[in-house]
Amino acid sequence: MSRIELKKLVKRFKDTAVLSGIDLDVPEGSTLVLFGPSGAGKTVLLRCIAGAVEQDGGEVLIGGEDVTDVLPEHRGIGMAFQNFALFPHMDAFDNIASPLTACGRTADQIRAGVDTVAKLLKIDHVLSHTPKALSNGQKQRTALARALVSRPKVLLLDDPLRNVDAKLRFEMRLELPRLLADQGATVIYVTQDYREAMALGDRIAVLDGGRIIQNGTPEEIYRRPATINIAKLFGDPTINLLDVVPQSDASGVYASLSDRRIQLDPGLSGTVGRECVLGLRPEALSFTDADEGVPVTIEAETPFNEKTVTLVTTLRKREILVSRPAEMPAPTSGMAHITIDPSDAVLFDRQTGVRLDPNGTSHAAEKAA
Amino acid sequence: MDHRSALERILRAIALTAIVVFFMFPIFWIVLMSLQTNETILRSPPSMSFVPTLKNYAAIISGELDSNAGTMSIHFMNNLLNSILLSVFSVALALLLGVPAAYAFARHKFRGSEDIAFTLLSFRFAPPLLVLLPLTLYFQALGLANTYLGLVWVYQLICLPLILWIVRGYFEDISPDIEHAYRIAGHGWFATFRKIALPLAGPGIAAAGLLAFIFAWNNFVFALVLASADKQPVTVGALAFVTASGIQYGQIAAAIVMSIAPTLLLALWAQRYLVEGLSLGAVKG
Structure with a gap:
């Protein structure tokens, strides 16, 4: 139902190709880590899948269906952004609740849904705070909670641990695999941290210069790297x-x-x-x-x-x-x-x-x- | 925290006072004038001591001007009402059209979008008088001359570009990720515009609206040419104070005080938005 496939995906900005022919297959329920240096095109790739940017060529298939013409709100995706992208004028509760309000749940269902995921991520005590009043770690968890709350079949996590301190990153690196496994979703996780990549990925795809240089298990990438880089x-x-x-x-x-x-x-x-x-x-x-x-x-x-x-x-x-x-x-x-x-x-x-x-x-x- | 020397503080205070006096003195003087009779205003040398009188205000409000040649009736209160009507409806229409347009220009780079935005800005390049002559002919042919509708329409030349360009800067300032996040959460583009973009650009919209209001309020030449007596705003109506029988300084001053009062109150209420809006619009424009 929620296998993600990319076929010859191309994205250009002006004349520069950011993604030049990406082929990728993420089986249902597995976690793929997208690894690469800054400017490699990881975030753009995620946005193409989410529908936030339109690709210039190729196909994105979710659950076997071409979603090229499907608007982002109908793709059924949960996404956490690197910069959190919380809604600054809403409190944490409304931030997390936003995917639930979209599909017409009752107030009780929304409250229950938010409370569950907030407890899971240990932010239930700050739900009434606005993003400004949250610490970086709490912001990160709020963003993650928002992505998880509607239990989407596809989760896109764009370097969610990038902007949090080292201690929290370490904790989350331990927590996340369990959390993602519990969700049962197909996950694409972007990171620049090789430890995160090794810890979280069923497979790792290394992206550089808009191409996938290597796609393999963490073991393969470590033992038999395709290039010096x-x-x-x-x-x-x-x-x-x-x-x-x-x-x-x-x-x-x-x-x-x-x-x-x-x-x-x-x-x-x-x-x-x-x-x-x-x-x-x-x-x-x-x-x-x-x-x-x-x-x-x-x-x-x-x-x-x-x-x-x-x-x-x-x-x-x-x-x-x-x-x-x-x-x-x-x-x-x-x-x-x-x-x-x-x-x-x-x-x-x-x-x-x-x-x-x-x-x-x-x-x-x-x-x- | 305060590590300035005493001398520095004193010099600062003097400089600040000088600036405030320089800018506020005309207004202060006008307020004083509005409370005096023509005789006390014109005595030489001028003096600050006088018996305040509200006669000027009474005359303005009742519309009966006393001059040495006799009584003359004016429509100042009617002018004031016109000013309010024209400014409010012009700004409302400009916000209704300009804010969605600004959003479109900020978020969607379509073919010719920059050209259209620039064309809208260029409305402000041409001297108004040049535009007015052909416009008057068209308006007369269309039956729009001397109507509120026609004036509000022409006022869009003032309000729309201003609102469009300032608000566009504010929309561009919102991280697109925030809007993407709301879309991906399952909300349509219009809900995203209403629930995310509008509230976040709120201060900018308020500031742009206030500025447009001030510009519309102070407009003179459009209304002078396109409106007859019963549709004229205060800026044009003030001409009636210059009469053959002399100039009634006290009454003019009272009229000025009354005509700046609405904008002044509005500006005071939204002051912080205004300053923020001006600087941000300047950088982002």
């Missing part, structure tokens, strides 16, 4: 990116780091001699006592609560970040050796930034085929 956007500390030129000999394909071999997947033989970038997640690296590890100099150590990040440099002064659980002992200064888990290494073409797959084709070529 995606690899850099996901993960904290960020992925280590090292310029390498893969070589091969009798024992297989490898890249060298400080004269030590990093064994690559034999399927990558097609990349031999090509200028590449090797991506290594900081948590795929670990310190070792053994001499066969890559020799490095420890430069700085930054302890976080749950992990410790160490900045090391190789013999050729290339900087690498190593992350380890906080309780794991490790050398804190001087020379050390690190080992690399080659299964976590990803290889990108340096020129195009596209991931190179072991089967010899680049990710882009694979997609085209």
Whole structure:
């Protein structure tokens, strides 16, 4: 009933294409996170689905029906805006009640509906306040309550945690998945925060420059990012990116780091001699006592609560970040050796930034085929 | 909070007083004049000491002007009523037409929308007298000359562009997301206009309406040419005070006080809207 499909969606402003041919399929009841840097077109995409802006080409289908000619008020969508977009001249109750008043409920039904969702979001004590009198967190919850109150089949959430403080964002990141699951709605959730994306999405679609660069499960996006940019956007500390030129000999394909071999997947033989970038997640690296590890100099150590990040440099002064659980002992200064888990290494073409797959084709070529 | 020096405060007070005196003195003087007879007004040197009299007001209200050449009847109260009728209906019509138009121009970029908006503004470019000659001929042919309807129509040249451009700025100031949110919540575009756009632009509409009222009230030349005695507003009616037998300063002053009173009261009531509206309209226009 509420599957969302986009087919070759195009949106231009003047002559600039903001969305150039978006294809997307969000199955009923699932959550898709739309992830991308600012200006990628995420908000415009949501607005096209909501009907707030008209697309210049392509189709939006909700529940299998083309809604291109359906006015926004008839699409049956709940939406929370990044800037909350509360009605400043109405109190929180009327704000939340607005989707209910539209469909002619009685005053009792409206009160009951608003009270339920307000209790759920813990804003039942501020319902008589105007938006001006609400804190940012309360505004955000009011906006969310307004989107949820009519139990819409489709929920569009445009970076709702963007403008709230870190503590509340953390709380909401924990609460939201349960809340969204309870609703049973098909959700598209826009965010620029990779943690939010990983925590909330059944799938993540990475949008950049008006195109979907990658669409996959959080695991896939993290482990097998389609491009260098995606690899850099996901993960904290960020992925280590090292310029390498893969070589091969009798024992297989490898890249060298400080004269030590990093064994690559034999399927990558097609990349031999090509200028590449090797991506290594900081948590795929670990310190070792053994001499066969890559020799490095420890430069700085930054302890976080749950992990410790160490900045090391190789013999050729290339900087690498190593992350380890906080309780794991490790050398804190001087020379050390690190080992690399080659299964976590990803290889990108340096020129195009596209991931190179072991089967010899680049990710882009694979997609085209 | 106050970290200004004493000297600074004193200088400020002096400067403020000077400004207030400069701008308020003519009005103050007129109020004084309206309470004096012609003899005390014209004595030399002028003096602030006199026995106040309400004779001038009585004469204006009864419509019997005493001059040294005898009694003359005027229609000042009728003029005042005309002013009120013309201004109120002009502004009401301009709001009725201008506010939805302003909303359309603010929210929908249709083909030629900027050109139309600019054309409406350009009504204010032409010197009124240039427009008036052909207009008079048309109005006479149409039977609109010397009718309230015709005057209210012509007054749209003054009120409509003003309201349109100021209110448009206010509508543009409302985040479109707020309106989108209301639409997505399931309300039609007209409900959105009524329940969201209108209340949020309310102060702007009030300010624009007040300004238009002042401009309409003070209009002289349209009414002078297009209206005969019984339809004339105070601005034109004041001409009757200049007579062959001399100028009745006291009565003119009383008439002025009575004719600025309605706008002054209205302006005082909506003062904060007015200031906000002027500055915002200037920036956003």
